[in-house]
Amino acid sequence: MSEGVEWAVHSCLNLSWLPSDRAAPTARLASLFDLPTAYLNKQLQALARAGLVSSVSGPRGGFRLAREPERISLLDVVRAIEGPEPSFRCREIRQQGPFGEEPDNHRQACTIANAFAEAELAWQRQLRGTTIGDLKAAVERKVPKVATRTRAWLVGEAP
Amino acid sequence: MSEGVEWAVHSCLNLSWLPSDRAAPTARLASLFDLPTAYLNKQLQALARAGLVSSVSGPRGGFRLAREPERISLLDVVRAIEGPEPSFRCREIRQQGPFGEEPDNHRQACTIANAFAEAELAWQRQLRGTTIGDLKAAVERKVPKVATRTRAWLVGEAP
DNA sequence: GGAATATTACTCGGATACTTTCTGTCCGAGTCTACCAGG
DNA sequence: CCTGGTAGACTCGGACAGAAAGTATCCGAGTAATATTCC
Numbered sequence: 001m002s003e004g005v006e007w008a009v010h011s012c013l014n015l016s017w018l019p020s021d022r023a024a025p026t027a028r029l030a031s032l033f034d035l036p037t038a039y040l041n042k043q044l045q046a047l048a049r050a051g052l053v054s055s056v057s058g059p060r061g062g063f064r065l066a067r068e069p070e071r072i073s074l075l076d077v078v079r080a081i082e083g084p085e086p087s088f089r090c091r092e093i094r095q096q097g098p099f100g101e102e103p104d105n106h107r108q109a110c111t112i113a114n115a116f117a118e119a120e121l122a123w124q125r126q127l128r129g130t131t132i133g134d135l136k137a138a139v140e141r142k143v144p145k146v147a148t149r150t151r152a153w154l155v156g157e158a159p
Numbered sequence: 160m161s162e163g164v165e166w167a168v169h170s171c172l173n174l175s176w177l178p179s180d181r182a183a184p185t186a187r188l189a190s191l192f193d194l195p196t197a198y199l200n201k202q203l204q205a206l207a208r209a210g211l212v213s214s215v216s217g218p219r220g221g222f223r224l225a226r227e228p229e230r231i232s233l234l235d236v237v238r239a240i241e242g243p244e245p246s247f248r249c250r251e252i253r254q255q256g257p258f259g260e261e262p263d264n265h266r267q268a269c270t271i272a273n274a275f276a277e278a279e280l281a282w283q284r285q286l287r288g289t290t291i292g293d294l295k296a297a298v299e300r301k302v303p304k305v306a307t308r309t310r311a312w313l314v315g316e317a318p
Numbered sequence: 319g320g321a322a323t324a325t326t327a328c329t330c331g332g333a334t335a336c337t338t339t340c341t342g343t344c345c346g347a348g349t350c351t352a353c354c355a356g357g
Numbered sequence: 358c359c360t361g362g363t364a365g366a367c368t369c370g371g372a373c374a375g376a377a378a379g380t381a382t383c384c385g386a387g388t389a390a391t392a393t394t395c396c
Binding site: 319320321322323324325326327328329330331332333334335336337338339340341342343344345346347348349350351352353354355356357 | 358359360361362363364365366367368369370371372373374375376377378379380381382383384385386387388389390391392393394395396
C-alpha cells in the first residue's frame with residue numbers, strides 16, 4: 001500500500017480538530033509532520049475528488065472535511081488514494097493454455113479468486129468499521145492536549 | 160499485490176495433482192496457462208526459497224510440493240512471493256514536526272497503525288485458513304476431470 | 319468617512335521529472351540420463 | 358550379456374534490460390483579502 005495512505009489518514013485526523021468554519025492549507029498540514037508540501041497536496045486532491053474533503057482557493061483557503069469524522073471510514077480513505085481495485089486481481093489465466101477453452105472454466109467462478117475475495121472482504125469489513133471519528137476519540141483519550149494543540153497550529157496562532 | 164501470486168497459487172495447485180514421485184519442469188507448468196517460462200521460474204524459485212516446493216535439477220527434474228497440500232496455506236504462498244512486510248507500513252511520521260518530540264508519541268502505540276494492523280490480521284486469518292488442499296478438493300468437485308487431465312499433461316503423456 | 323476599484327498575495331490544480339518496484343529475458347553451472355565401448 | 362565411462366541434453370539459478378507505478382517538484386489559473394483612490 002502506498003505511503004500516501006498514511007499521510008491522508010493523519011491529515012484527515014488533523015482536519016477533524018479544525019474549527020468547522022475554517023480551512024487548513026496544505027503547507028500547514030504538511031508542516032505538522034515535515035512532509036513534502038506539494039506531494040501531500042496531491043493526496044489531498046485525491047481525497048477531494050472522492051468527496052471526503054472539500055477545497056477552497058485563495059487566501060484563508062485550504063482543505064476541510066466534507067462531512068463529519070464519524071462518517072469517514074478508513075476504507076473510504078484507502079480507496080480514495082489507492083483506487084477501487086482489489087489488491088488481488090484475477091487475470092483468468094485458467095482460460096489460456098491447452099484446456100482454456102473447456103466450458104467448465106467459464107461457468108464456474110475461479111476458486112482461487114473466490115478465496116482472495118473472501119480475504120479482501122474481511123479486510124474491508126475491518127476498515128469500514130473504523131472511522132476518523134473513532135481514531136479522533138481514541139487519540140484524544142491517549143493524548144488530551146492533541147486537540148487544542150493541533151487546532152492552534154492549523155489556524156495559525158502558533159508560529 | 161503482484162501478478163506472480165496468482166501464478167504461484169495456480170502452479171501449487173497444479174503441482175498438487177502430480178504423482179508424488181515425479182517433478183514438473185517450469186516449461187510444463189508455464190505451458191498450462193501460456194505464461195512466460197523464465198518469469199514463472201522466478202516465482203517458483205521464491206517458493207523454493209520459502210520451502211513450499213523443492214527443486215531438482217537435470218533431466219526429469221523440475222519442481223514438486225515440499226509438503227502435503229493441506230499444509231500449504233494461501234498466506235504461505237503470498238508471503239513467499241511478496242515478502243513478510245505488511246501492506247500498510249507505519250513510518251511513524253507523528254514523531255516528526257513541531258510536536259514530534261513529545262513523549263506521548265513514543266509511549267503509546269500509533270492508533271492508525273493499530274487499526275490497519277487489525278485489518279491486516281483479519282486478512283491473514285482468512286488466507287491462513289485456506290490451503291492448497293482446500294482448493295484442490297473444491298476444484299475437483301467442480302471439474303472432476305481436472306485431476307487426471309493435469310497429471311497427464313505434467314508428466315508428459317500428452318504432447 | 320465610505321464605497322468602488324485595482325492590486326497583491328495566497329491557494330489549489332494539473333503538468334512535468336526522477337526513483338523504485340515489478341515484469342520479462344538471457345545465459346551459465348550443475349546434474350541426471352542414455353549411449354557406447356570394453357571385458 | 359554385463360559393467361564402467363563418457364558425452365550429451367536438460368533443468369534450475371542468478372545476473373541483466375525494459376515497463377509501469379510511486380514519489381517528488383514546479384509553475385500557472387483563480388480567488389479572496391487588502392490597499393488605494395475618488396466622491
